[in-house]
Amino acid sequence: MATTIHDVAREAAVSIATVSRVLAGNYPVAEKTRARVLAAVEALDYAANPNARRLRGADAGPIAVLLGSITGPSFAALAQGVESEARARGRVCLIGATGGDADREIELVELMRRQHASAVIVPGGFWRDDAHHDRIARLAKLLAEDGTPLVLCGNRSLRVNADDAIAIRYENERGAARIAGRVAAAGHRRVLLLPGDTRGSTAEERLRGFAEAFAGVDGAELIVRETSFDREPARDMLHAVLDELSQGGRPPFSAVLSGTDQMASGVLAALRERGLACPADVSVTGYDDVPAARDLNPALTTVRVPYEEMGALAVQQALDGAPSAPTVLPVEVVERESVGAASR
Missing domain, CATH: 3.40.50.2300 (Response regulator)
Known part of the structure; x- marks a missing residue:
């Protein structure tokens, strides 16, 4: 069987995300850790694996963003950020819509994996469904082994396999x-x-x-x-x-x-x-x-x-490497005319 990124991570005693960062070569990793990962890559002959070549950018697959709704204004703003950043990097952006259906979300993530997407970006919150969460966590692991980052935008987090996904949140x-x-x-x-x-x-x-x-x-x-x-x-x-x-x-x-x-x-x-x-x-x-x-x-x-900024950042972190901790973006109260003093 072909060597996987999971094998390299186990050999080097690091997370899959750390292996991805070392192979991408554009995010700081401690020198001792980097040397350990490269030694594992060489020992396992991982350089011959097509997934490793994709991590290095030789195979520029599409950037996929899976929206709850194509017409929802907040989703549209995030998708605009994804598309603009993907275009600036010479990538094609694929957009799918779940319609708020948890099973459809799983189907689309699996489809994007089969389509060899360079990254799969999923905005929005989680359903309160342990089975759904476990299925997403499993897919995050499989995508990471393929060298495809799963980026969770919004207020999502994985209870298991957390290192296999990139998390970008805001102060909801x-x-x-x-x-x-x-x-x-x-x-x-x-x-x-x-x-x-x-x-x-x-x-x-x-x-x-x-x-x-x-x-x-x-x-x-x-x-x-x-x-x-x-x-x-x-x-x-x-x-x-x-x-x-x-x-x-x-x-x-x-x-x-x-x-x-x-x-x-x-x-x-x-x-x-x-x-x-x-x-x-x-x-x-x-x-x-x-x-x-x-x-x-x-x-x-x-x-x-900042939905549009979040979408652009999702592409940046997927392609350039992400910090080990989730990124949390600030929000801002905008005061206009719809709030007045309570009548006594």
């Missing part, structure tokens, strides 16, 4: 806590939280950040409802909450914290349909800072996530 929970803190500082105490579907890690972390900001606030009353990250489900949910909890025509909350800007767009639409004004009657926030956020009426206060 912190961003949620910061924007919720701004709402609390404006005097809002009865707040509707629409974090998304917390079966996924992204929404679960945003809910945790929202709740954290109000944990020590006297008189805080939080209403939590879950739905998808999309506009229409959020619009429908807002109507349902108003129908269920409104008293005397007054909304049962003075602010809504939305898990995405798309959800906030649906919330604003529902408020208008109920004759309520933002922010005079109800303040609204989003998350992501997609281009349309500034054009909503009113312009949306939200959290800016």
Whole structure:
């Protein structure tokens, strides 16, 4: 059987990621470690392996990015970053869409492995599904043995085989806590939280950040409802909450914290349909800072996530080598016009 990168890693007593960095030759590795890896490569005749040649760039396969949705603005921004960086490096970018289906994600990762992609980039959060996680971890190991980095963009991490994937994250929970803190500082105490579907890690972390900001606030009353990250489900949910909890025509909350800007767009639409004004009657926030956020009426206060930069960085780290620890990108609260002082 042909020698694999796993064999080299075992022989040198290092991780597969370290072998990849040494063979790529463009990321700093301790000299003693580098010498040990090269000795293992020579002893096992790994230089003759086609996977090693691909690691050195002789076989420039496509860069694959697997999106939850092609039309989702945050996914589109990340894909733009991937495509721009791939183009600058003379690589073809392949885009696939999972449609939010965990099984489809596995199918696409396996397909990209068969297509000999140079890198497979998977953005978004994890499903709360141990079996799915284990399947992704196994694929990360197989891809690493082939010399193909798996790059997890967003709030994902592997419990096992963690060294076989590159992780690029952003301050998801912190961003949620910061924007919720701004709402609390404006005097809002009865707040509707629409974090998304917390079966996924992204929404679960945003809910945790929202709740954290109000944990020590006297008189805080939080209403939590879950739905998808999309506009229409959020619009429908807002109507349902108003129908269920409104008293005397007054909304049962003075602010809504939305898990995405798309959800906030649906919330604003529902408020208008109920004759309520933002922010005079109800303040609204989003998350992501997609281009349309500034054009909503009113312009949306939200959290800016550097999705395009994340996509470009995913390509850079896949092709040039990645640090041993996950990269964590900062987020920023963008204050516009959709949050006002709570009415007394």
